[in-house]
Amino acid sequence: MKGRKVLHSKFYKKTGETLYTEILPNGLTVYYLPKADYNRTYGLFTTNFGSLDTTFIPKGASTFQTFPEGIAHFLEHKLFEKEDGDVMDKFSALGAQTNAFTSFSRTSYLFSTLENSYACTELLLDFVQSPYFTQENVRKEQGIIQQEIQMYQDDSDWRLFAGLLEKMFPASPLAADIAGTPATINAITADDLYKNYEVFYHPTNMNLFLTGPFQVEEMAAFVRENQATKCFEAQEVPLRQELSAAEPKSGEALALEVAMPKLALGLRGEDFLPQEARARMKYKIGNQIFLDLLFGRTSQRYEELYNQGLIDDSFGLSFELDERFHFAVFTGDTENPKKLSETLQEALKSYKIDRDFSEEHLQLLKREMLGDYFSSLNSLEYIASQFSSEIYEDLNFFDLPELLNELTLADIEKSAEQFIKAMKVVTFTIVPK
Amino acid sequence: MTDFKRKDGVHLHVIKETKFKTVRMMVRFREEITPGNLGKRVLLSNLLETTNAIYPTGKAFSRRLSELFGASFTTGVAKKGKQHLLSLNMTVVNPALVDFDTLKAGVDFLRAVLFAPDVKDGAFNPFIFKREQTNLIHYLEAMNDDRAYYASRQLAQEFFKDPKQALPSVGTVELIERETPQAVFDYYQEMLKTNVIDIFVLGDVDEARVHKLFSDFDFAQNVENSSFKEDKAATQVLEHTDLFYEQELTERSVLTEAKAATQSILQLGYHLPVQYGDANYMTLQVLNGLLGGFAHSKLFKNVREKESLAYSISSTFDSFTGFLKIAAGIDAVNFEAARELIAAQLEALQEGDFSPADLEQTKTMLRNTYLVGQDSISNTIELEYVKALLPERYLPTEVFLSQLTAVSAEEVARLAQKLTLQVEYFMKGTVGMNEREESLAQ
Numbered sequence: 001m002k003g004r005k006v007l008h009s010k011f012y013k014k015t016g017e018t019l020y021t022e023i024l025p026n027g028l029t030v031y032y033l034p035k036a037d038y039n040r041t042y043g044l045f046t047t048n049f050g051s052l053d054t055t056f057i058p059k060g061a062s063t064f065q066t067f068p069e070g071i072a073h074f075l076e077h078k079l080f081e082k083e084d085g086d087v088m089d090k091f092s093a094l095g096a097q098t099n100a101f102t103s104f105s106r107t108s109y110l111f112s113t114l115e116n117s118y119a120c121t122e123l124l125l126d127f128v129q130s131p132y133f134t135q136e137n138v139r140k141e142q143g144i145i146q147q148e149i150q151m152y153q154d155d156s157d158w159r160l161f162a163g164l165l166e167k168m169f170p171a172s173p174l175a176a177d178i179a180g181t182p183a184t185i186n187a188i189t190a191d192d193l194y195k196n197y198e199v200f201y202h203p204t205n206m207n208l209f210l211t212g213p214f215q216v217e218e219m220a221a222f223v224r225e226n227q228a229t230k231c232f233e234a235q236e237v238p239l240r241q242e243l244s245a246a247e248p249k250s251g252e253a254l255a256l257e258v259a260m261p262k263l264a265l266g267l268r269g270e271d272f273l274p275q276e277a278r279a280r281m282k283y284k285i286g287n288q289i290f291l292d293l294l295f296g297r298t299s300q301r302y303e304e305l306y307n308q309g310l311i312d313d314s315f316g317l318s319f320e321l322d323e324r325f326h327f328a329v330f331t332g333d334t335e336n337p338k339k340l341s342e343t344l345q346e347a348l349k350s351y352k353i354d355r356d357f358s359e360e361h362l363q364l365l366k367r368e369m370l371g372d373y374f375s376s377l378n379s380l381e382y383i384a385s386q387f388s389s390e391i392y393e394d395l396n397f398f399d400l401p402e403l404l405n406e407l408t409l410a411d412i413e414k415s416a417e418q419f420i421k422a423m424k425v426v427t428f429t430i431v432p433k
Numbered sequence: 434m435t436d437f438k439r440k441d442g443v444h445l446h447v448i449k450e451t452k453f454k455t456v457r458m459m460v461r462f463r464e465e466i467t468p469g470n471l472g473k474r475v476l477l478s479n480l481l482e483t484t485n486a487i488y489p490t491g492k493a494f495s496r497r498l499s500e501l502f503g504a505s506f507t508t509g510v511a512k513k514g515k516q517h518l519l520s521l522n523m524t525v526v527n528p529a530l531v532d533f534d535t536l537k538a539g540v541d542f543l544r545a546v547l548f549a550p551d552v553k554d555g556a557f558n559p560f561i562f563k564r565e566q567t568n569l570i571h572y573l574e575a576m577n578d579d580r581a582y583y584a585s586r587q588l589a590q591e592f593f594k595d596p597k598q599a600l601p602s603v604g605t606v607e608l609i610e611r612e613t614p615q616a617v618f619d620y621y622q623e624m625l626k627t628n629v630i631d632i633f634v635l636g637d638v639d640e641a642r643v644h645k646l647f648s649d650f651d652f653a654q655n656v657e658n659s660s661f662k663e664d665k666a667a668t669q670v671l672e673h674t675d676l677f678y679e680q681e682l683t684e685r686s687v688l689t690e691a692k693a694a695t696q697s698i699l700q701l702g703y704h705l706p707v708q709y710g711d712a713n714y715m716t717l718q719v720l721n722g723l724l725g726g727f728a729h730s731k732l733f734k735n736v737r738e739k740e741s742l743a744y745s746i747s748s749t750f751d752s753f754t755g756f757l758k759i760a761a762g763i764d765a766v767n768f769e770a771a772r773e774l775i776a777a778q779l780e781a782l783q784e785g786d787f788s789p790a791d792l793e794q795t796k797t798m799l800r801n802t803y804l805v806g807q808d809s810i811s812n813t814i815e816l817e818y819v820k821a822l823l824p825e826r827y828l829p830t831e832v833f834l835s836q837l838t839a840v841s842a843e844e845v846a847r848l849a850q851k852l853t854l855q856v857e858y859f860m861k862g863t864v865g866m867n868e869r870e871e872s873l874a875q
Contacts, residue, residue, distance in 0.1 A: 014530060015454065015530065037451070037452035038452065038808050039804050039805055039807055039808050040801075040804075040805045040808060086738065088728045088729070089728075089729060091728075092727065092728055092729040092794055092798065093794060095797040095798060095800075095801045096801075097728075097798075098728075112805070113801070114800075114801040114804050114805055115801070140741060141741075143741030143742075144737065144738075144741045144744055145744075146764075147696065147741075147743065147744030147745075147762060147763070147764060148744045150695040150696040150744075150762075150764070150862075151696050151744055151745060151762050153695040153696070153864075154580045154694045154695050154696050154862070155579070156578050256693075257578075257692075257693045257694075258575070258578050259571065259574035259575045259577065259578060260571055260574070260575060296495075297491065297492070297495035298492060298495045298496045298499050299492070300492060302491070302492065302495075303490055303491050303492040306491055306564075307564065309564070309567065312568045312571060312572070313568065313572070314572075314575075333571065333575060364496060364499045364500060365499065367499060367500060367502050367503070368498075368499035368502065368503035369503065370502060370503070370531065371501070371502025371503030371504065371525075371526040371531065372503040374454045374455070374502075374526045374527070374530045374531070375454055375455045375503065375505075375524065375526055377454045378453050378454050378455060378810070380808075433693070
């Protein structure tokens with residue numbers, strides 16, 4: 001990526017927002033979204049590195065090496081601890097709140113503050129860019145993370161989703177808990193953390209998103225200067241091992257102390273994703289709309305299933321898409337998981353003759369999605385997180401209204417057909433003990 | 434902010450704010466917590482959220498909201514001290530963004546929800562009623578799957594000596610099971626007439642227009658009823674004792690129970706002799722912040738960060754019910770150590786064992802949280818609601834901030850000494866981390 005010492009801007013007339021973008025000489029991509037009438041500044045610093053990246057070629061090596069599961073999340077926790085204390089204290093001293101999270105493909109660090117926005121931005125950049133790992137501080141974190149894992153173990157909806165992933169992508173990093181297990185995190189060493197850090201926490205693999213009532217030119221100059229004082233060796237794009245999973249295992253169940261059975265129906269994507277950015281974004285939105293047409297709250301099918309008592313308000317669906325995997329998932333509490341699963345699968349097979357798969361219904365959903373888009377602009381966190389996860393080259397979250405407008409029923413049928421023809425169906429159930 | 438006091442006693446509050454992309458409208462019904470009405474109110478919150486005479490199927494209801502550019506309509510129940518609140522929330526996107534009068538359409542939708550219920554022969558549609566009653570019962574049963582919620586319920590039940598106060602805002606399975614379509618509809622008519630009703634509208638709106646749009650909402654409120662005193666023109670008076678819950682100190686109780694869970698939960702309930710708006714209310718805010726309200730607090734720093742004894746730990750309080758709680762997610766094997774260390778944090782505060790820096794930091798965080806809350810629609814409305822309930826006790830921004838600055842270390846320590854532990858609840862998780870449930874093939 002070439003560095004451009006210039007702020008690119010794009011004005012979105014409808015909402016009156018302007019998005020500024022800059023790629024720094026060291027490769028870091030920065031986004032600024034001024035919000036003059038908001039009280040606080042929100043910053044999100046993200047690396048394209050997550051729980052899936054346990055196997056890669058370390059710096060100076062020539063073969064793949066596998067690290068313990070949960071290492072990306074562990075690293076996220078550890079980055080807050082420095083030789084002179086906890087970074088959280090420093091943010092608190094500035095009156096700011098801070099947090100971080102790890103997902104399959106990304107790790108993000110954030111701050112939210114009323115004042116001292118420049119000091120917070122500097123602290124965010126500096127603490128993420130100066131790792132400090134010792135055997136002692138690694139050992140201490142293991143206890144805390146173990147409890148985090150335990151907390152999620154008791155969340156039956158989390159167990160449902162995690163169980164489905166395990167059966168849908170067996171023997172792959174997707175089957176593992178993002179935080180790992182007590183055994184795997186006990187195996188993590190400070191040296192491991194450095195090896196991961198130096199490959200993935202490089203500016204070329206990261207982006208910064210800042211939004212709030214600051215002056216863009218000033219903030220941009222500030223960020224440029226901060227980054228110019230640091231030295232990053234030029235490096236290759238991280239070489240990650242391809243994601244490959246074993247055959248899915250459908251029909252399994254887990255007994256837990258829950259009030260009602262829970263069904264998770266997964267559709268593992270096996271088709272090849274469009275490579276071009278616009279086409280890929282349309283493929284993703286298209287399949288999301290496809291599922292909403294057939295099974296969303298405005299569909300006849302939802303009405304029937306709800307009235308029959310096969311689903312209730314806990315019923316939900318989504319389409320997840322990442323470079324390395326894509327799948328659809330339906331979850332919900334139900335007295336009859338088998339019947340619900342069969343009904344959903346039948347509907348998918350016969351979508352072409354489904355009365356909800358219509359132009360009229362599509363227009364209705366487009367209206368809804370457009371309104372949702374505008375409403376979501378109220379939330380700085382939401383905008384920032386969309387930017388950290390939904391970037392396809394030059395296309396981003398703000399391009400949604402335009403893409404939505406272009407999407408036709410024929411487009412949606414094309415991507416749905418492509419997905420359905422190749423997909424693998426997986427069910428996983430939680431039953432009361 | 435413009436307050437319209439309508440002839441019928443319903444209070445319309447319009448807050449003009451240009452920074453949001455949406456307009457929020459909330460209609461809130463208030464009455465004293467009454468066990469006999471609780472199940473009815475919760476059922477109503479479900480019924481009103483699904484269908485009505487104008488949109489008689491869930492599909493029609495959802496479609497109309499989609500047509501209104503993804504408008505959202507939700508209901509909710511909550512408690513504020515001794516009062517029970519039932520709220521209807523409508524959010525629409527700004528008309529200017531979509532070239533469509535979403536504001537009027539939103540008000541029309543609210544009118545349909547409130548005044549055109551799906552009723553036949555003086556009772557709610559029996560099929561819909563049964564379906565919603567069943568779903569609600571399942572939902573309540575499933576709530577106990579959330580261990581932290583379950584633990585909080587156990588604590589509350591033991592702490593509150595008045596059984597009315599111990600009831601959760603969502604009622605109980607027993608209270609919901611016994612209701613009928615007839616009884617709930619009869620109650621609904623009563624509720625429209627006799628509850629205290631507040632309507633809030635927040636967004637980029639014209640106040641006079643909003644007033645006009647709501648003018649034909651006929652709640653049939655009886656202006657002679659006890660909730661509206663004609664001589665208090667500006668406000669509806671809520672007696673102090675009708676809102677704030679108080680109870681005497683009691684013997685400390687200790688409860689332990691085993692649950693099939695991986696994580697154990699320890700919760701402590703303290704008697705709190707401070708009410709919202711009291712002279713030492715801001716001291717309470719600072720005390721809670723220092724104890725377990727922020728990442729730099731004693732509980733977080735010492736129990737979680739230093740000793741790794743808990744992943745989640747915090748303190749919260751309710752100044753309308755005289756209750757302060759410390760909650761921690763721990764490993765069963767660390768129970769004694771965690772309990773002791775937690776008690777030690779409160780002792781430290783009681784002895785004034787905290788630094789001026791910590792005190793300042795807490796005040797800064799509180800101030801910032803307060804000011805940042807102005808970026809939140811819900812937060813803004815809730816503050817306005819408290820102002821409507823307690824106009825004399827309400828703390829406007831300047832007062833809140835200056836009282837906050839004035840809080841001294843001595844005051845914090847003195848207040849900490851007034852907290853009295855009443856209930857200790859320990860939910861012991863019995864599932865070991867390495868136990869994997871047996872997988873069953875279907």
